[in-house]
Amino acid sequence: MRTLDKHGGPAAARATRRRATPKSSARRAAPPEAGRARVRLDVDERRAQLVELGLSEFGTRTYEEVSIDLIAQTAGISKGLLYHYFPTKRAYYVACVREAAARLVARLELPSDVPPLERLQVGLDRYLEYVRAHGGAFATLMRSGAFADRELADVIDETRATLLGRLTSGMADIFPAPGTLSSPLLQIALQGWVGLAEAMSIAWVEACVAAEGARSNAPPPRADEVRDLLAQTLVAIVGNAVR
Amino acid sequence: MRTLDKHGGPAAARATRRRATPKSSARRAAPPEAGRARVRLDVDERRAQLVELGLSEFGTRTYEEVSIDLIAQTAGISKGLLYHYFPTKRAYYVACVREAAARLVARLELPSDVPPLERLQVGLDRYLEYVRAHGGAFATLMRSGAFADRELADVIDETRATLLGRLTSGMADIFPAPGTLSSPLLQIALQGWVGLAEAMSIAWVEACVAAEGARSNAPPPRADEVRDLLAQTLVAIVGNAVR
Numbered sequence: 001m002r003t004l005d006k007h008g009g010p011a012a013a014r015a016t017r018r019r020a021t022p023k024s025s026a027r028r029a030a031p032p033e034a035g036r037a038r039v040r041l042d043v044d045e046r047r048a049q050l051v052e053l054g055l056s057e058f059g060t061r062t063y064e065e066v067s068i069d070l071i072a073q074t075a076g077i078s079k080g081l082l083y084h085y086f087p088t089k090r091a092y093y094v095a096c097v098r099e100a101a102a103r104l105v106a107r108l109e110l111p112s113d114v115p116p117l118e119r120l121q122v123g124l125d126r127y128l129e130y131v132r133a134h135g136g137a138f139a140t141l142m143r144s145g146a147f148a149d150r151e152l153a154d155v156i157d158e159t160r161a162t163l164l165g166r167l168t169s170g171m172a173d174i175f176p177a178p179g180t181l182s183s184p185l186l187q188i189a190l191q192g193w194v195g196l197a198e199a200m201s202i203a204w205v206e207a208c209v210a211a212e213g214a215r216s217n218a219p220p221p222r223a224d225e226v227r228d229l230l231a232q233t234l235v236a237i238v239g240n241a242v243r
Numbered sequence: 244m245r246t247l248d249k250h251g252g253p254a255a256a257r258a259t260r261r262r263a264t265p266k267s268s269a270r271r272a273a274p275p276e277a278g279r280a281r282v283r284l285d286v287d288e289r290r291a292q293l294v295e296l297g298l299s300e301f302g303t304r305t306y307e308e309v310s311i312d313l314i315a316q317t318a319g320i321s322k323g324l325l326y327h328y329f330p331t332k333r334a335y336y337v338a339c340v341r342e343a344a345a346r347l348v349a350r351l352e353l354p355s356d357v358p359p360l361e362r363l364q365v366g367l368d369r370y371l372e373y374v375r376a377h378g379g380a381f382a383t384l385m386r387s388g389a390f391a392d393r394e395l396a397d398v399i400d401e402t403r404a405t406l407l408g409r410l411t412s413g414m415a416d417i418f419p420a421p422g423t424l425s426s427p428l429l430q431i432a433l434q435g436w437v438g439l440a441e442a443m444s445i446a447w448v449e450a451c452v453a454a455e456g457a458r459s460n461a462p463p464p465r466a467d468e469v470r471d472l473l474a475q476t477l478v479a480i481v482g483n484a485v486r
Contacts, residue, residue: 184450184464185464185472187446187450188443188446188450188464189443191443191445191446192440192446192472192473192476194442195439195442196435196438196442199435199436199437199439203430203431203434204431207430220427225428229435230435232479236475236476236479236480237475237476240471240476241472
């Protein structure tokens, strides 16, 4: 378990509190003679592999249940090397949530020349695909706020703010009348709708997971039904807020 | 600071892990000769006083910033006695959230002979009054999940489930057609609407607090505007989900 551990022992991990910088001199850190039976990955690949594993593990277990030993074992690396990338379990967890959020934000980035209503529809489709692809992981990560810390709350708040900003500019294209968007009620309505989209998609993915596990008889709604309901509700709520 | 401390020293606090039972023999615990300058309260009153203080303190500061020393001082009791009621700061915090949730649930309990749409409207009025009365405390407590634990997440989940159950039976009165409520899409829609109500009311109370602090020029929406928007959105979302 220690063959790749030249730079990854606990002491080194504690000395390296910051996240390993990709493309730094650490890239070729693994001694060439070590870990013959294991796949050697560069820093970026290793980090990405660990975050993938973390997204899956934290998504299917509680934070407490996730075993760093097991993750290191699955990745085929020493626990010490894992701590080289993420100095604490909490830092590892936050990195996984940050990655999940970054993927979501990137996926929802649509060219501004797409007409606003189509942008909404395509954005919702992609959002729901993303949620579905991550299955239970999404629901667990989104509920994770409940046993995490301020840094995690910041990631979630920043993600919401980014998406809310995009939603608001999208609304400016749909309702181009000046002054409409400065309505305090509309601001609140849009924040409410983001809460609706989160809660509804979590409920949807939980229904999908329950149906897969045959824990539910009723087939879950289709993604396009959920998308249409979200889009219709946005139109209704904005229409009611600005009139 | 130790005059009332006969039953409340740190050792006693650690020995008393469970919450003090109201109406137990501990009720008359305070030694009659102690704390002349302080108001002596019975167990229930003292607990209620501490929870009130906690709701206010945790509502205006982060968890880390809340000082147990300061709360004990404000309550006019020793820190040891505070720990007699709540063995840890976390337990105190969870008790405050539990109380906030219980108050909300009690306030939203309406007689079933009130017509369903009126029940919805009155329920929303009371909900928003409650949110407004607690000002920033509500927003902070609702966001508190982000730096708390599983027990707290359970309180929040149980409260949501209780309110969702009531909402669903209310819908059964509004849409009495058999089978309507078993629609999986409607189930998801109602969970989504609960998320909307939470997010919108948090945004609203934050706008109210910002306006009070003159940190915002735009007057916040009135409670009846927010109520109407929530009610209209519920009708829209349910109508779209069941058709």
